[in-house]
Amino acid sequence: xxxxxxxxxxxxxxxxxxxxxxxxxxxxxxxxxxxxxxxxxxxxxxxxxxxxxxxxxxxxxxxxxxxxxxxxxxxxxxxxxxxxxxxxxxxxxxxxx
Numbered sequence: 001x002x003x004x005x006x007x008x009x010x011x012x013x014x015x016x017x018x019x020x021x022x023x024x025x026x027x028x029x030x031x032x033x034x035x036x037x038x039x040x041x042x043x044x045x046x047x048x049x050x051x052x053x054x055x056x057x058x059x060x061x062x063x064x065x066x067x068x069x070x071x072x073x074x075x076x077x078x079x080x081x082x083x084x085x086x087x088x089x090x091x092x093x094x095x096x097x
Contacts, residue, residue, distance in 0.1 A: 016093045
């Protein structure tokens with residue numbers, strides 16, 4: 001008996017649906033990164049203020065951690081005060097470069 005022909009993936013397959021959704025639904029982390037950087041763009045913020053507003057324990061929305069890993073923000077100590085500021089890489093992300 002001949003083998004049944006292999007089924008080709010169609011638009012209703014889970015892989016196709018997932019691929020289609022990834023093209024149409026924006027990544028929430030990208031949008032939140034943009035929000036974080038826009039919030040910080042006017043100037044330095046106290047580290048405690050940034051942590052209070054942006055740190056999350058949710059592993060699906062690691063905005064603060066992602067901003068650090070990508071080099072979009074940096075921490076500094078100015079006159080004994082811990083501050084956070086946007087980096088040139090963060091500004092480039094905001095402007096789409």
